[in-house]
Amino acid sequence: MASEHPVKERVALVLGTQYQASGYLLTKRLVLTTAHAIDDIGPMRVAVPGGTREVPCQAVWLNTTVTSDAALLLADQDLVGPDAPWDERPVPFGRMGGIRKPPTAECIGFPLVARHGRRPDTEQFVGVLKTGSHMVAGMYILDGKHAPPRWGRGRQRAWRGMSGAPVFVHGRLVGLAVSVPDNWGEARFGIAPMHVIAADEGFREAYERYTGRGPRLQDVQSGADHLDFEELYAESIVQRYGRLTVFGIDLSRAETGTWPLETAYLSLDVVPGGRYGSGSSDLLGALMEELRRRGFDQPQRVEDALAPHSRVVIRGVAGSGKTTLVQWLATTAAREEFTGPLDTLNGFVPFVLPLRTLARRNPEALPTPAEFLHATGHPRAGSMPPGWIDDVLAAGRGLLLIDGLDEVPQSYRDRTRDWLDDLLAAFPGTRCVLTARPSALPDGWLAGAEFVELALAPMGKEDVRVFVQRWHEAARHTCRDDEEAAELRDFEATLMAGITAMSDLRRLVTNPLMCALVCALNRDRQAHLPHGRRALYDAALQMLLVRRDEQQGIRATEGVELTHSDQVAILQRLAYWLIRNDRSEADQATLRRMIRESLAVLPSLRRAGEDAELLDKVLRHLLGRSGLLREPSVGTVDFVHRTFQDYLGAKAVLDEEDIGQLVKHAHDDLWEDVVRMAVAQGRPKEVRDILRGLVGRGDQEDDYAVRLHLLALACLGDAAQVDPETMQLVSDRSAQHLPPRDNDTIERLVAAGPMVLNQLPSHPSLAPELAEREVRVAGRIGGDTALPILATYATHPDLKVRTAVNAQWPQFEPRPFADQVVVQLIGVGHPVAAFVPAHLDELRRLKQNERVTVSWAADANEIAGRFDLRHLRNVALDRPRADVLAAFVGARVLSQIVIAEPPPDLDLSPLVGEAVSHLTLIGFGREQSASCERLWSDAPVLAGISGLTLRGMHPTTLAPISAVFPDLVRLRIDAPPSIPGQEVFAPGVIEFIE
Secondary structure: OOOOOOOHHHEEEEEOOOOEEEEEEOOOOEEEEOOOOOOOOOOEEEEOOOOOOOEEEEEEEEEOOHHHOEEEEEEOOOOOOOOOOOOOOOOOEEEOOOOOOOOEEEEEEOOHHHOEOOEOOOEEEEEEEEOOOOOOOOOEEEEEOOOOOOOOHHHOOOOOOOOOOEEEEOOEEEEEEEEOOOOOOOOEEEEEEHHHHHHOHHHHHHHHHHHOOOOOEEEOOOOHHHHHHHHHHHHHHHHHHOEEEOOOOOOOOHHHOEEEHHHHOOOOEEEOOOOOOOOOOOHHHHHHHHHHHHOOOOOEEHHHHHOOOOEEEEEOOOOOOHHHHHHHHHHHHHHOOOOHHHHHHOOOEEEEEEHHHHHHHOOOOOOOHHHHHHHOOOOOHHHOOOOHHHHHHHOOOEEEEEEOHHHOOHHHHHHHHHHHHHHHHHOOOOEEEEEEOHHHOOOOOOHHHOOEEEEEOOOOHHHHHHHHHHHHHHHHOOOOOHHHHHHHHHHHHHHHHHHHHOHHHHHHOOOHHHHHHHHHHHHHOOOOOOOOHHHHHHHHHHHHHHHHHHHHOOOOOOOOOOOHHHHHHHHHHHHHHHHHOOOOOEEHHHHHHHHHHHHOOOHHHHOOOOHHHHHHHHHHHHHHOOOOEEOOOOOEEEEOOHHHHHHHHHHHHHHOOOHHHHHHOOOOHHHHHHHHHHHHHOOHHHHHHHHHHHHHHHHHOHHHHHHHHHHHHHHHOOOOOOOHHHHHHHHHHHHOOOOOOOHHHHHHHHHHHHHHHHOOOOOOOOOHHHHHHHHHHHHHHOOOOHHHHHHHHOOOOOHHHHHHHHOOHHHOOHHHHHHHHHHHHHHOOOOEEEOOHHHHHHHHHOOOOOEEEEOOOOOHHHHOOOOOOOOOOEEEEEOOOOOHHHHHOOOOOOOEEEEEOOOOOOOOHHHOOOOOOEEEEEOOOHHHHHHHHHHHHHOOOOOOOOEEEEEOOOOOOOHHHHHHOOOOOEEEEOOOOOOOOHHHOOOOOEEEOO
């Protein structure tokens, strides 16, 4: 828990030449005080009780408005001595949540009346904070409980000097004393609310600069018990979710196979889901708007993609990192350590709701907010104050992290959606992130609740490299000596070389689970990896179930020795039971029953001892030594990853000759991976029966035709052998669903993998909407086979299709894509977008420097030298850095520059004296109005620019624009026709864009 505020070492005395004020230390040098008291007092000094002396300081931010009358002062050195007690955690800020019963508050400062001789001293003012008083003025009122003090010398107010004194409720800083209202005597203070102060953009910037974090406010109206519990809850979230289990780090000791989440978390890319319109008339501007506002399949880091949206569905295949993302969001919120785009989530309270657990508990009655902690087995559930979660959600501070919608049985999913709709309707300010496998939800299933859908993209080359490096760094800590560590470095180098050179291996390491599996097997097998997905899983089971104990010389640790086949028999029985019953978890009684049933058919186990004793031994062995089972909560058991459950369940299907059941349930997304795993393990006849069964069901059941036919197509890539007739049958049926007609079909085609690429029509005259979908499928699947398809559509007559082709570049190696696809775009005059500096290098190699879009937040250094400035005519820049235009000084024929989301401090001075004649600024949002005004206030005179286009910039007046651009003959703007300042332009200069 945080230290109890106020703390005497933080109460500050602020001194000027003419005035005395109070304040409070936020850090050892940063002081929060009032603005009006320091506005005209000249040099300032600050001292604190027990401090060594008065220290000079300067204001780094101030606001003199009545409701935000505050300043931040920065002292020249620490104000507290090295031996003084100090809690590094931030001072908790508070927000009053309504006008209910006034709470007791305390205000402490240095009033003149409290002087002890010539020495200032403190006074602690205690009273009730009345949030229902002075509401029109936007302030709080603090009424004292004692008689007012005598008037000061010369009829000055005795409380003079208390300006800037901090006001605390339940240990949270809720405001600053700034006035003594007239006509109410001396026992009443006017308080500038902390939530108003913290909302000031300048305060937030300065606070973050000097503390390293954004300000957080807590609702303090509920009482101290709620606030204290919230801190304990945050600590428990970090303890519960703050470590990540990484497969295969140390097979001899499972406890060393975890990493602290803050170092293990690897940010992944997502594909945005939203689609928006375009409105620019010139080609370069249209391209930029298409790239920025349509999104296509350009990957974004998941943190960037989450930031603008309050409700998000994250789709991802098994092992893609969905649960890890949920853990990272929960722990980072609990620590209040979000930075960058997600820093607005600091102060939110995370609630992790694993649907696998909730569905096992009671899928017909999902929990109310008051039941969240009990339903998930949270250790703090019993001490939660009544009403705490409701208060958090009502204040708009809840972060719901709902993991694994695909693990809810299909028959209950609509009920789950109703539960979520009701929850968000009751608490509309709640942020929500929901995870699911790609096929678990129909396209737009949650659109009515305004959810945005994002899909986790396969790991790129750099992500794989970083993951492999981190895995081996962690594994080195388990090495017994330098020789073993050196050997591990050789394994790492061999593996990375293999991933780069072998396309089959490259296709496998597309998510964190498969990356970790390959790393572990590469180490275990001395850099000799098995080929294919089935062989990898078989090897993984052998490694986990037998080899790790053999290598350590461990035998019969639980009093029983289980062979590989013994363990597989038990585990696949459990896996298939879970699958048939739409479960992801079972209680230990179920596992004991599985063991008992297995004993009847495993003679080697029956000889090991009496059944009752043997059950306990086998149970302990499977939980403690198999490496495949775990206890997510007391009395329950599940597989360490759903993928192993599906693999073993598929093995059980084949062993029990239960293909009819497999085909019967194949439309259920919970069975999809089981089907593919069964095909991967099946013998030719079994594979034929499964594939023909899928096609037959799809032919008979129109509702499932797309799902089943494309699942059969996906299975072709998993099968070791398929007879030609069956292969042709599957190909013919899947071709009926091409090109894809909706996003759901796109996801299924992408999941099917490279087999799809041979099926795509790839016709250059295909209708634009259908062609764009094919482009997205080819780009998402990737690989060399996709390049000819993208090259075909690079010459499509529709701008949107060509732009979609261009947007796939980040998914491929720069040079092959440039040589096969970009050259086609260049050939039809399409202005090519570059997404990383290496793309600019390829464009220069291809001598394509006339029209280029730089589609990342580039600075001048990243661009300089990568253009042939002799031939550059048009350039577009996406979210550039402030200095970016310096890279284009000396461009002889550069006539047009398009900038999307220019920074407010963009330096326009490099354009002085240059050849640029037209400038387009695309803002996308009314929040850009302040940035627009700052651009003109700092800009030099840019004579020679005759055309200016402003989209989404929303200036408040046009007058400053004429001063910066005196030679304008055309100003295109989407501002309302009533905007002021038009009179400074000649008639006909301004054109309003609809």
